[in-house]
Amino acid sequence: MRLFEDVSVGDEIPVRSKVVKREDVKAYADTSGDQNPLHQDDDFARVVGFPGIIAHGMFTMAHLTSAISAWAGGPSALLGIAVQFRAVVFMDEAIEAGGTIADIDPHTRRATLNVWVRVHREGVTEYPIKSSSAKVQLA
Amino acid sequence: MPLNRELIGKEYGEVSFPVDRDRVTRFARAIGETDPIYLDPEAARAAGYAEQVAPPTFPTVLQITTSGQAVVDPELGLDYSRVVHGEQRYDWRRPIVVGDVLTTTPRIADIFAKRSNEFLVIESEVADADGETVVVARSTLISRGTGR
Numbered sequence: 001m002r003l004f005e006d007v008s009v010g011d012e013i014p015v016r017s018k019v020v021k022r023e024d025v026k027a028y029a030d031t032s033g034d035q036n037p038l039h040q041d042d043d044f045a046r047v048v049g050f051p052g053i054i055a056h057g058m059f060t061m062a063h064l065t066s067a068i069s070a071w072a073g074g075p076s077a078l079l080g081i082a083v084q085f086r087a088v089v090f091m092d093e094a095i096e097a098g099g100t101i102a103d104i105d106p107h108t109r110r111a112t113l114n115v116w117v118r119v120h121r122e123g124v125t126e127y128p129i130k131s132s133s134a135k136v137q138l139a
Numbered sequence: 140m141p142l143n144r145e146l147i148g149k150e151y152g153e154v155s156f157p158v159d160r161d162r163v164t165r166f167a168r169a170i171g172e173t174d175p176i177y178l179d180p181e182a183a184r185a186a187g188y189a190e191q192v193a194p195p196t197f198p199t200v201l202q203i204t205t206s207g208q209a210v211v212d213p214e215l216g217l218d219y220s221r222v223v224h225g226e227q228r229y230d231w232r233r234p235i236v237v238g239d240v241l242t243t244t245p246r247i248a249d250i251f252a253k254r255s256n257e258f259l260v261i262e263s264e265v266a267d268a269d270g271e272t273v274v275v276a277r278s279t280l281i282s283r284g285t286g287r
Contacts, residue, residue, distance in 0.1 A: 018171055032203070034199075062194060066172060074174075080230040084226050
């Protein structure tokens with residue numbers, strides 16, 4: 001686990017980036033059980049007004065959780081997360097997950113992070129996840 | 140159409156879910172996990188876990204059955220074609236591992252409106268075979284209004 005002494009308010013966790021691939025979203029649909037056609041069928045997605053299928057919000061959240069867990073020193077250090085889904089993610093886009101230490105409680109040695117996922121799309125930065133937070137146990 | 144507020148507090152049928160290795164491995168691969176504790180039982184044990192670890196958002200696999208029951212409840216009056224996943228919260232007590240048998244009784248924690256949208260909050264406290272809470276999952280589904 002990450003040491004309490006090594007963490008300060010304002011610190012940023014390393015940004016974790018990955019490109020969203022169609023085959024991963026398909027695999028996610030199969031293993032999560034969420035078979036909504038919005039995540040699998042381009043024609044269906046176009047009827048709803050998107051240029052193609054979108055990733056599951058939970059797929060994007062899983063990437064964010066990986067980033068926080070890797071920084072914190074593993075899943076045992078994760079206490080909680082609360083995210084808001086604010087924008088969609090299309091195939092072959094790079095999602096970047098990150099966060100900033102917002103608060104540290106010296107008594108419980110718990111850190112609260114402001115966390116987000118962003119994508120750069122046509123010169124604009126969109127936030128599929130924003131105004132979200134996570135709680136981590138420090139050692 | 141507004142959702143039926145009388146259903147706040149309603150509980151649905153208990154869901155039981157054995158956590159098997161194949162499902163955990165496929166889930167970890169699908170989300171791009173590279174930490175071997177999620178893929179290999181030996182690596183997980185070497186890192187101090189009892190068994191291969193399920194990624195923290197793995198409880199989502201229960202949500203199709205937990206939230207699913209509310210979504211199709213005719214008393215609720217939800218039009219699923221208008222629904223988007225608005226918020227998700229997890230409060231973890233310990234990592235889930237292969238071999239855990241999880242049970243949960245989902246309930247409608249809240250229903251409220253913001254502008255023309257209706258919000259449905261479903262909470263599932265997930266317990267292990269000993270009855271100890273493993274994670275509390277809280278999903279907010281948004282039923283988009285017609286803008287009027």
